[in-house]
Amino acid sequence: MHKLAEGIYVKTGSQDINAGLITTTEGAILVDTLMLPGEMRGWARTIRRIAGDTVLFMILTDQYLDRVLGTSSFDCPVVAHELAWTELRDYDDETFYQRLATHFEMLDLDITAMSEILRPRVPELIVSSELRMYKGQRELRLIHLGGHTPASIGVYLPQQRILFSGDVVVCGQHPFMGQANTKQWVEALEKIRAMDVKIIIPGHGPICGMEATLAMTEYLQRARERVREFFLKGATRRDTVEKSGILDLLPVPADRRLVETQKVRLGVEHLYAEIRKEESMSRQ
């Protein structure tokens, strides 16, 4: 666990997911949760030890299963973007467990942990463009960023100049583009660069600074250019997935090869459709 400032902590779980704890004089506020039941139990114990039993809110930076599964650990309102609410609200047991199985398979995780996982809590407080919270002496700004998913928000602490960016910034692994709008994503990164931020807690990977947003922008722009090149020379979606070499944009450790390959494949499939749409609109 890292302590970033007085009362502000980050815990990193499997897939290098970062979850945050922000203490206030009135209770704790959590940013995202950890995915696997064992690690979330440990994190929940740490939260209670540091912050006591009162957890005021859990904020979700997007609706993906890697950060929402631990919400069943606390009995407090979940705050998220309206599109995260729509998605989480629509789960019934069947759709949820189907998705969970696909998710575990994609991440190559031990499926025995699945039996302990409950359906994530449905958000009760909804962010559309921005929401400010004042608790104790703290100010939190929940800012819609989009790009990674339409529901991506950042949690900004202006007094400490800290930003929990969710997956709009990831460090040391490929970003997941499977539901992305990469054009908006590049804009979201510009929006972050215009903010007064000293420390970024990325959705996954080591804590970083503003330089990580530049690396993300470069990655996304190169991926967009590469896929556009393939599209314009008439490559099929499948060919683009196989041959565009997006996986080589970042070094991948051997133990993450499978996961990263699957993530990039889904991402490039989606990006191909995005670029095709952009090109057909530009020709109209």
Ligand SMILES: [Zn+2]
């Ligand atoms: Zn993620």
